[in-house]
Amino acid sequence: MMLRYALQTIRDRKGGFVGALLALMCAAALVTACGTLLETGLRGRIETERYAAAPLIVSADQNVHRTTVKHKGNGKTKVKHKAKPVAERAWLPAATADRIRNVDGVREVVPELTFLAVPVAQSTGKPATSSRPSYGHSWASASLTPFALTAGRPPVSADDVVIDRSLAERTGLKPGDRLTVQSTGVPRPYRISGVAAPAHRGDLRQQTSLFFSGAEAARLSARPGQVTALGVLPAPGTDLHRLKRHVEQALGSTTARVSTGDGRGPVEFLDAAGARIKLVSMGGAMGGTSLLVAILVVVGTFALSIQQRHRELALLRAIAATPRQVRRLLGREALVVGAVAGVLGSLAGLPLAGWLHSRFIDRGAIPPSLERTAGIFPVLAALAVTLLGAWAAARISGRRIARIRPAEAMAESTVERERPAAVRIAAGLVLLAGGGALVAVLGSLRTEAASTPVTFLAVVVLATAVSLLGPLLVKAAAALLAGPLRPAGSGGTLATANIRGNSTRMAAVVTPLTLLIAMTCTVLFVQPTLGDAARTQAREGTRATWVLSSQGPGVPSAAAETVRRTQGVTAVTEVVRTTVRVGLEKFTAQGVTQAGLAHTWDPEVTSGSLAGFAARPGTAAISELAAEQLGLHAGSELKAHLGDGTPTTLTVAAVYTRGLGFGDLTLPHDLVARHMDNPLAATVLVAGDSDRSRLAAALQKFPGIAVLAPATADRLHADRQQQNAEVNYLAMGLVLAFTAIAVVNTLAMSVSERIREFAMLRLAGATRRQVLRMLRIEALSVLLIAAVLGTGIALAVLTAFSIGMTGSAAPTVLPSVYASVVGAAALLALVATALPGRLALKVSPVEVATSRQ
Numbered sequence: 001m002m003l004r005y006a007l008q009t010i011r012d013r014k015g016g017f018v019g020a021l022l023a024l025m026c027a028a029a030l031v032t033a034c035g036t037l038l039e040t041g042l043r044g045r046i047e048t049e050r051y052a053a054a055p056l057i058v059s060a061d062q063n064v065h066r067t068t069v070k071h072k073g074n075g076k077t078k079v080k081h082k083a084k085p086v087a088e089r090a091w092l093p094a095a096t097a098d099r100i101r102n103v104d105g106v107r108e109v110v111p112e113l114t115f116l117a118v119p120v121a122q123s124t125g126k127p128a129t130s131s132r133p134s135y136g137h138s139w140a141s142a143s144l145t146p147f148a149l150t151a152g153r154p155p156v157s158a159d160d161v162v163i164d165r166s167l168a169e170r171t172g173l174k175p176g177d178r179l180t181v182q183s184t185g186v187p188r189p190y191r192i193s194g195v196a197a198p199a200h201r202g203d204l205r206q207q208t209s210l211f212f213s214g215a216e217a218a219r220l221s222a223r224p225g226q227v228t229a230l231g232v233l234p235a236p237g238t239d240l241h242r243l244k245r246h247v248e249q250a251l252g253s254t255t256a257r258v259s260t261g262d263g264r265g266p267v268e269f270l271d272a273a274g275a276r277i278k279l280v281s282m283g284g285a286m287g288g289t290s291l292l293v294a295i296l297v298v299v300g301t302f303a304l305s306i307q308q309r310h311r312e313l314a315l316l317r318a319i320a321a322t323p324r325q326v327r328r329l330l331g332r333e334a335l336v337v338g339a340v341a342g343v344l345g346s347l348a349g350l351p352l353a354g355w356l357h358s359r360f361i362d363r364g365a366i367p368p369s370l371e372r373t374a375g376i377f378p379v380l381a382a383l384a385v386t387l388l389g390a391w392a393a394a395r396i397s398g399r400r401i402a403r404i405r406p407a408e409a410m411a412e413s414t415v416e417r418e419r420p421a422a423v424r425i426a427a428g429l430v431l432l433a434g435g436g437a438l439v440a441v442l443g444s445l446r447t448e449a450a451s452t453p454v455t456f457l458a459v460v461v462l463a464t465a466v467s468l469l470g471p472l473l474v475k476a477a478a479a480l481l482a483g484p485l486r487p488a489g490s491g492g493t494l495a496t497a498n499i500r501g502n503s504t505r506m507a508a509v510v511t512p513l514t515l516l517i518a519m520t521c522t523v524l525f526v527q528p529t530l531g532d533a534a535r536t537q538a539r540e541g542t543r544a545t546w547v548l549s550s551q552g553p554g555v556p557s558a559a560a561e562t563v564r565r566t567q568g569v570t571a572v573t574e575v576v577r578t579t580v581r582v583g584l585e586k587f588t589a590q591g592v593t594q595a596g597l598a599h600t601w602d603p604e605v606t607s608g609s610l611a612g613f614a615a616r617p618g619t620a621a622i623s624e625l626a627a628e629q630l631g632l633h634a635g636s637e638l639k640a641h642l643g644d645g646t647p648t649t650l651t652v653a654a655v656y657t658r659g660l661g662f663g664d665l666t667l668p669h670d671l672v673a674r675h676m677d678n679p680l681a682a683t684v685l686v687a688g689d690s691d692r693s694r695l696a697a698a699l700q701k702f703p704g705i706a707v708l709a710p711a712t713a714d715r716l717h718a719d720r721q722q723q724n725a726e727v728n729y730l731a732m733g734l735v736l737a738f739t740a741i742a743v744v745n746t747l748a749m750s751v752s753e754r755i756r757e758f759a760m761l762r763l764a765g766a767t768r769r770q771v772l773r774m775l776r777i778e779a780l781s782v783l784l785i786a787a788v789l790g791t792g793i794a795l796a797v798l799t800a801f802s803i804g805m806t807g808s809a810a811p812t813v814l815p816s817v818y819a820s821v822v823g824a825a826a827l828l829a830l831v832a833t834a835l836p837g838r839l840a841l842k843v844s845p846v847e848v849a850t851s852r853q
Contacts, residue, residue, distance in 0.1 A: 019301055019745050019746070019748070019749040020298075020301050020302055020334075020337055020341075020390070021337050021340065021341050022341075022741070022745050023297055023298050023301040023341075023741075023742055023745055024298060024337065024338055024341030024342065024345065024386050024389070024390055025341040025344050025345035025348065026294075026345065026738045026741050026742070027290075027294035027297070027298055027341075027345065027382075027385070027386060027389065027738070028341060028342045028344070028345025028346050028348075028349060028382040028383065028385070028386045029345040029346070029348040029349035029352055029382075030290045030294065030349065030352075030734055030735070030738050031287065031290060031291065031294070031345075031349065031378070031381060031382040031385050031386075032345065032346045032348075032349025032350060032352070032353065032378045032379055032381075032382040033349045033352040033353040033356055033378075033734065034283050034286045034287035034290055034378075034734075035283070035287060035349075035377065035378025035379075035381050035382065036283075036349070036350065036353035036357075036372070036373070036374060036375075036378045037279055037282065037283035037286070037287075037353060037356065037357065038279070038280060038283030038284055038287060038378070039283075039373050039375050039377060039378055040276075040279055040283075040357065040370065040371075040372050040373045041275075041276045041277070041278070041279030041280035041281075041282075041283055042276070042280060043373050043375070044276060044279070044370050044371055044372065044373045045262055045265065045371045045373070046262065046265030046266050046268075046269055046272045046273065046276075046369055046370055046371070047262070047265050047369065047371065048262075048264040048265045048267075048268050049145070049204045049205070049206055049207065049268065049369075050112075050114075050137075050144055050145055050204070050207070050209070050268055051144050051145075051229075051231060051264045051267070051268055052144075052145055052198070052201065053143065053144055053145055053146045053231075053233075054110065054144045054231030054232065054233060054264075055232075055233075055234060055240055055260060055261075056231075056232040056234065056240065056243060056244060056247065056258065056259070056260050057229050057230070057231055057232070057258070057259045057260075057264045057267050057268075058092070058096065058100065058229060058230040058232060058247065058251065058256050058257070058258055058259075059090075059092065059228075059229040059230075059256065059257050059259065059267045060089075060090035060091055060092045060229075060255070060256060060257070060645075061090060061255040061256070061257055061645070062085050062086055062089075062090050062257075062270070062273070062645070063083040063084060063085050063086065063645070064083065064084050064085075064086060064581045064584060064641045064645055065081065065082070065083045066081075066082050066083075066583060066584050067079065067080065067081050067082075068080045068082075082584055083584075084581060084584045084586070085273065085274060085277070086581060086641060086643060086644060086645040087274075087578055087579040087580075087586075087643045088270075088578060088642075088643035088644040088645075088675060088676050088677050089114070089228065089270055089644060089677050090644045090645045091223050091226040091227065091228060091644065092226060092227050092228070092229065092230065092256060093225065093226060093227075094111060094225050094226055094227050095225075096227075096230060096251070096254065096256055097109045097111055097227075097230050099250050099251055099254070100230070100232065100247050100250050100251065103243070103246050103247055103250050104246060105234055105235050105238035105239075105242070105243040105246065106232055106233075106234065106235065106243070106247075107233045107234055107235040107236075107238075108232075108233040109230055109231070109232055109233075110140070110141050110143060110144055110230065110231040110232075110233065111138075111140070111141065111227045111230055112137065112138075112141045112144060112227060112228045112229045112230065112231055113136075113137055113138050113141065113217050113218065113221045113223075113227060113228055114135050114136075114137060114221075114228040114229075115135065115136050115137075115183065115184060115217075115220055115221040115222075115223075115228075115677075116134075116135070116136070116182075116183055116184055116553060116677060116678050116679075116680075117134055117135055117136025117181050117182075117183045117210045117212075117220065118134045118181065118182045118183075118552060118553050119134060119163075119167065119171075119179055119180070119181055119182075119208070119210070120180050120181070120182045120187060120552050120703070120704060121180075121703075127552055127553070132205075132206060132207055132208055133206075133207050133208070133271075134207065134208040134209075134210065135207055135208070135209060135210070136181070136183060136209075136210045136211075136212055136217060136220055136221075137209060137210070137211050137212070137217060138211070138212060138213070138214045138217035138218070139154050139155050139162060139211040139212065139213065139214070139217075140214050141231065142196065142211060143231075143233070144231040145198050145199075145204075146198070146199050147164070147196040147197065147198055147199070147209070147211070148196060148197065148198075148199040149162070149194045149195070149196050150165055150195050150196060150197050151174070151175055151194060151195040152175035152176075152192070152193050152194025152195055153175075153193050153194050154193065154194060154211075155193050155194070155211060155212050155213045155216070156193070156213060157213060158213060158215065158216045158219075159190055159191050160190065160191055160192075160193040160212070160213060160216075161179060161181065161190035161191070161192055161193065161210055161211065161212055162192070162193055162194040162195065162196050162210070162211040162212075163179065163192055163194075163195055163196075163209075163210055163211075164195070164196055164197065164203065164204065164208060164209045164210070165195055165196065165197035165203055166197075166203040166204065166208065167208050167210075168195045173192055173195075174192065174195070175192050175193060175194055175195065176191070176192065177191075177192045178190070178191060178192070179191075179192055180703075181210065182552050182553055182556070182680075183220040184220055184221070184222050184678075184679050184680070185220070185222075185556055185557070185558065186556050186558045186702075187552075187556065187702065187703070190212075196209075196211065205368070206269065206367070206368055206369045222674075222679070229267060232247060240260060244258055244260055265369065269367060269369040269370075271367045271369075272366075272367045272369040272370040275365075275366040275367055275370050276370065278365070278366065279360075279366060279370070282365075282731055285452070285453055285456075285731075286731050286732070286734070286735065288453070289456045289457075289460065289732070289735055290734070290735050290738070291385065292457070292460040293460060293515065293519070293735055293738065293739060294385075294389065294738070295389060295393075296460065296463060296464055296467060296511070296515065297512060297515075297738070297739065297742040298389050298390065298393045299392075299393040299396060299467075300467060300508050300511050300512065300742075300746065301393075301742070301745065301746060301749070302334070302390070302393040302394050302396075303393075303396075303508060327395060330394040330395065331391050331394055331395060333394065334390040334391045334393065334394035334395075335387060335390065335391055337390060338386045338387045338389070338390030338391065339383075339386075339387060341386055341390070342382060342383040342385075342386035342387055343383065345382065345386065346378075346379040346382045346383055346386075347379075349378070349379070349382060350374060350379070352734075353372070353374070353378075354372060354374075356730070356734070357372045359730055360730070363730065419471065419472065420468075420469075420471050420472065420504070424468050425468070425469065425472070427468050428465050428467075428468030428469035429465075429469070431461055431462075431464050431465035431468060432462070432465040432469070434461055434465075435458055435461040435462035435465055435793075438454055438457060438458035438461060439458050439462075439796050439797060439800045440800070441454060442454050442455060442458060442797065442800040442801055442804055443799075443800040443801075443803040443804050444804055445804045445805075446625050446628075446804055446805060447625075448530065448805065451801055451804055451805060452526075455522060455526060455797055455801050456519070456522065456732075458797050458800075459515075459518050459519055459522050459793055459794070459797055460515075460519075462518070462793045462796075462797075463511065463514055463515040463518055463519075463790075463793065466510070466511060466514050466789050466793075467507070467511040470503075470504075470506075470507025470508070470510055470511055471503040471504045471507045472503075473507070473510070473785070473789070474499060474500075474503040474506045474507050474510060474785060475500055475503045477499075477781075477784075477785045477788075478496055478499040478500040478503070478781075479500070481496060481499070481781055481784070482496045485777065485781070488777055490766075490770065490774075491770060491773040491774040491776075491777050492777055494761075494774045495774050495777040495778045495781060496781075498774075498778060499778065499781055499782070505750055506750075506778075506782060508746060508750065509746050509747055509750050509782050510782055510785050510786045510789070511746075512739060512742040512743045512746050513743050513782065513783065513786030513787075513790070513825060513829065514786040514789045514790040514793070515739055515742075515790070516736065516739045516740055516742075516743055516786075516790070516825055516828075517786060517787055517789075517790030517791065517794070517821060517822065517825055518789075518790040518791075518793040518794045518797075519732075519735065519736060519739060519794075520736055520821045521790070521791065521794035521795075521798070521813075521818065521821055522794050522797055522798060523728070523729065523732045523736065524729070524814075524817055524821070525794070525798055525811055525812060525813050525814070525817075526728075526798065526801060527728060528812040528814065529798060529801065529802050529805070529806065529811040529812040530660070530805055530806070531812075532812045533660050533802075533805070533806035533808065534660040534661050535661070535714055536661070537658040537659075537660050537661025537662070538658070538661035538662065538714070539661075539710065539711075539714050540602075540604075540658070540661075541601060541602045541603050541604065541658045541661055541662060542600070542601065542602075542685065542710050543598075543599060543600050543601060543602055543685075543687060544573070544599075544600040544601075544685035544686055544687050544710060545686060545687055545688060545689070545690075545710075546685075546686040546690075546692065546695060546707050546708065546709065546710075547683055547684070547685060547686070547707075547708045547709070547710055547712075547713040548560070548563070548681075548683065548684035548686060548695075548699075548705055548706070548707060548708075549683055549705070549706050549708055549713060550680070550704055550705050550706075551704040551705075551706070552704045553678055553680055554576075554678060554679075554680025554681055554682060555574070555680055555681040555682075555683070555684050555702075555705055556680055556681075556702065557574060557679075557680075557681070558702070559684070559699055559702040559705055560572050560574045560593075560681065560684050562698050562699065562701075562702070563684070563686055563695060563698060563699070565698075566690055566694060566695060566698045567690060567694065568688045568689045568690030568691075568694065569686060569687070569688040569690050569695075570596065570599055570687050570688040571595070571596025571597070571599035571600050571685075571686075571687040571688070572593070572596070572600075572684060572685070572686050572687075573592050573593050573596070573597055573600040573601060573684065573685040573687075574591075574592065574593045574669050574681040574684050575590055575591070575592055575669075575681055575682055575683045575684065575685065576590065576591040576669060576672055576673050576676060576679065576680075576681055576682060577589070577590050577591075577663065577682050578590075578591070578642075578643040578672060578675075578676055579643065580640045580641060580642055580643060580665060580667075581640065581641040581645075582626075582630055582638070582639070582640045582641075582665075585629070585630075587626055587640075587663075587664035587665050588663040588664050588665070589643075589663055589664065589665040589666070589667055589672065590662060590663045590665075590666050590667070590672075591666075591667050591668060591669040591670075591671065591672025591673055592666060592667075592668075592669050593668075593669040593670075594613065594614040594615070594617070594668055594669070595614070596614075596687070597610060597613070597614040598610055598611065598614065599687040599688075600685035600686070600687045601662075601685065603621065603623075603654075603656030603657070603658045603661075603662050603666070604656055604657045604658050605621070605654045605655065605656050606624065606655050606656065606657055607633060607634045607654070607655045608621070608634030608635070608652065608653050608654035608655055609653065609654055610653075610654050612653040612654060613653035613654045613666070616651075616653065617668050617670075617671070618650055618651060618668075619650055619651050619652070619653035619668075620638050620650040620651070620652055620653065620665060620666065620667050620668075621652070621653060621654040621655070621656055621665075621666040622638070622652055622654075622655055622656075622664065622665050622666070623655070623656055623657070623658070623659025623662075623663070623664045623665075624655055624656070624657050624659060625659050625664065626659065626664040626665060627652075627655045632652050632655075633652065633655065634652055634653065634654060634655055635651065635652060636651070636652045637649060637650075637651060637652075638650045638651070638652050638665075640665070642671070642672065642675040643672070643675045643676050643677075644675040644676070646675050648671065650667065660805075660806065683713065686707075692707045695707045740828060743825070743828050743829070743832065744828055744831075744832040747779070747828075747829060747832035747833055747836075748832050748835070748836045751775065751832075751833055751836040751837050751840065754840065755840040755843065758771050758837075758840055758841055758845070759843070759845035760845075761774075762841075762845040763845050768841050771837070771841060772834065772837055772838070772841070775833050775834065775837045776830065776833065776834070778833070779829045779830055779833040780826070780829070780830075782829065783822075783825060783826050783829045786825070787822050787825070791818075795811075795813075798811035798813070799811055
C-alpha cells in the first residue's frame with residue numbers, strides 16, 4: 001500500500017521529483033564511468049600484435065620483489081611477498097633459449113630484439129611516423145607475427161632496412177629509397193631493401209616496425225648477450241597448457257616468465273601494462289571523489305525537495321500518519337526515483353566512459369593498446385549506490401519531519417525554524433574540525449601521491465561542514481549584507497529579508513555553489529603550484545648558457561660529444577630521465593654526465609659536495625626529501641634497482657634541496673642510460689661563451705636538434721607540463737560538471753517552488769520587473785556568500801598543499817583564471833534563477849492565490 005501511495009505522490013508531483021531524479025542520474029552516470037575506467041585498469045585486455053603467431057612467449061621478470069618475514073608472539077611467522085613493476089623493459093640472457101630448445105613439443109625458439117628505431121625526416125629531424133611508437137627488430141624474428149615481404153628482399157647488409165607496409169603507404173617510400181633512422185646512437189641513413197606486412201591479417205595498429213639484419217639489430221639494441229623475449233613455436237599437435245608447464249619447469253631456476261594468450265599483450269606493450277596501474281589509481285581517485293560529491297549533492301537535493309513538501313508531510317502527520325509511515329513513504333519514493341535514475345544514469349555512463357577513455361588516449365595518458373572493458377559490475381555498482389544513496393538521503397532529510405509532533409510540523413511548514421537542530425550543528429562542527437585536521441596533515445605531506453587524495457578529501461569535508469552549518473552562515477552573512485543592499489531599494493530589502501528568513505533554503509543553494517568554486521579552484525591551481533615551484537628550482541639551478549633539445553626521440557651522445565669539441569664550450573652535461581626503485585618505493589631519477597657538472601648545474605647542495613659526486617662514478621646525489629624518506633645522508637650506501645630492474649649499490653656523495661626541479665635521485669649518466677629503453681638525452685646543458693650560430697653549425701649533421709636559451713627551454717617545459725595537467729583537468733572535469741549541474745538544479749528547484757510567494761508580492765503591488773530584480777539580488781548575494789566560503793576553503797587547502805610540497809605558503813593563483821571561475825559561477829546562478837523565475841511569473845497571480853496549496 002505504501003508503494004502505491006509513493007507512486008501516486010510521484011505522479012502528482014512530477015515537478016518536485018525532477019530535481020532529485022536529475023541529481024541521481026548524474027551521480028549514476030559518473031559512478032558508472034569511473035567504475036568502467038577502474039575495471040579497465042583491473043581487467044582491460046591488451047591484445048598482442050607482434051607476437052600474434054607465437055602462442056608462448058618467454059620474457060624477463062618486470063617486477064622488483066621484496067619478501068618480509070614477521071615473527072608473531074605465538075611462535076608462528078607470517079611471510080609476505082610484494083612486487084612492484086619497473087619503468088623500463090627488463091631483458092633476458094640470450095642463453096635462456098638453450099634451456100628450452102630441447103623441451104618436448106618445442107618446434108623453434110625465436111629470439112626477439114625490440115629497440116628504439118624512429119624514422120626521421122632528414123631535413124627537419126622530426127619523426128616521419130605518426131604518433132604511434134616505432135621499434136626496430138631483427139628480420140630473424142619476423143616469423144613471430146608473422147611478417148612476410150610484399151616487395152623487395154630481406155635485409156642482408158648493415159645498410160639495409162625493411163619497413164612495414166603501413167609506413168610505406170603513409171610516406172610513399174619504396175624499395176631502393178633512403179631512410180634515416182634514429183636509434184640508440186647516431187642517426188643513420190639506410191637503404192630500404194623491402195616492404196613487409198603481417199600475413200593473413202591487417203597492418204599493425206599500435207606500432208611501426210622496422211627490420212634490420214641480425215648483426216645490425218644486435219648493434220642497435222646495445223644489449224650484447226641479451227634479448228627482449230623468446231618466442232616459442234610449438235610442434236604441430238602440441239597441447240599448449242602442457243607445453244607451458246614443461247617450459248616453466250625448464251626455466252625453474254631462473255626469473256623468466258612464461259606468457260600465453262592475453263598474457264602476451266602486457267609483455268609486448270609495457271606502457272599499456274603500466275597504464276593499467278595508472279588507470280586503477282585515476283579511476284579510484286575519480287570514483288572516490290565523485291562518490292563523496294554525489295552524496296553531498298544528492299542529500300542536499302533531497303533535503304530541499306522534502307522541505308518544499310513540508311506542509312504536505314505535516315498534514316499527513318496531522319491526520320494520524322505515524323512517524324514510521326512517513327519514513328516508509330519517503331523511503332519508497334526515493335527507491336522508485338533512485339531505480340529510474342540509476343537505470344537511466346548507468347546507461348548514460350557507458351558512452352561517457354567510452355568518451356573519457358578515448359580522450360585519455362588522445363592526451364597520451366593511456367596507450368590505445370589498452371582496450372576498454374565494458375562489464376556489468378560498474379552498472380550494478382552505480383545502481384546499488386543510487387538506490388542506497390537515494391534511500392539514505394530521503395531518510396536523513398525527512399528525519400525531523402517524521403519525528404516531531406504534528407502541531408510542530410504544521411507550524412514549521414509556515415515559518416522556518418530559528419536555528420538548525422543541535423545535532424546538525426554538532427555534526428557540522430565535527431566535520432569542520434575534521435577538515436581542519438586534514439588541512440594540517442596536508443601541510444606535512446611531501447609527495448604528490450600522498451597529498452593529492454587528501455587535498456580533494458579536505459575540500460569535500462569542509463564543503464560538507466558548510467552544508468551542515470549553512471543556515472547559521474547564511475544568517476550571519478545576511479546581517480552583514482543588509483547595509484550594502486539597502487541602497488538597492490525595495491529589491492535589496494526584500495532579498496535581505498528572504499535570505500535571513502529562509503536561511504535553510506538559501507543554504508541548500510549556497511552549498512553546491514561553494515563546492516563548485518572550492519573544487520574548481522583547487523583542481524585548477526594544484527598543478528600550477530607544483531609546476532611553478534619545480535620550474536623555479538630548475539631555472540635557478542641551471543647554470544648553462546645554452547640548452548640542446550630534440551624534435552625527435554632525444555639528443556644522441558655523438559651530438560653532445562661534437563658540442564664538447566666546439567670552440568668556447570667549457571662543459572656539456574647530458575641528462576636522461578627515468579624512475580628507479582629503492583626497495584619497493586619509486587623515485588624520479590636523472591642521469592647526468594659528471595665531467596664539468598658544476599659549470600652547468602647547481603642543485604643547492606646542503607651536505608656532502610657536488611665535486612665528490614662529479615669525481616667518482618659509483619656515487620649518487622639525492623634530494624632532501626628522498627634522504628629523509630630513506631634515512632640517508634652523505635656517505636650512506638644507496639641500494640636501488642635501475643629502470644630495468646638491475647640492482648646497483650652507490651655511495652651518497654651529496655644531498656640537495658632542489659628535488660622538485662631535478663628529481664629525487666641524480667646518478668651517473670652512463671649507468672642510467674645503459675638500462676633505459678631510450679638512452680638518448682632528454683636535454684643537454686651547455687656552458688661556455690660559444691654563441692648559438694657556432695653551436696648550430698657544429699650540429700648540422702644532427703637534424704632536429706635545437707639550440708635554445710634556458711628561458712626558452714623553460715617555456716617549452718612549461719608547455720609539456722600543461723599538456724600533462726590537461727589529463728588531470730579532464731579527469732576532474734566530470735566531477736566539476738556534475739557539481740555545476742547540481743548548482744543549476746538546486747537553484748531552479750529553489751526558485752520554482754516560490755510561485756505563491758511571487759504571486760503574493762505581485763498582488764501587493766510589486767511589478768514583474770521588481771520581482772525579477774529581487775531574484776537577481778538574491779542570486780548575487782548567494783553567489784557572494786558561496787564565493788567567500790569556496791575561496792576560503794580552496795585557499796586553506798592550496799596553502800597547506802603548497803607548504804607540504806614546495807615549502808612555501810604561497811600557492812600559485814592566477815587572477816584571470818580565478819575571475820573566470822567566479823564569473824562562470826555567477827552566470828550559472830543568474831541563468832538558473834532568471835529562467836524559472838520568468839516561468840513562475842507567467843502565471844496569473846490571482847490564479848495562483850486562489851489555487852489549492
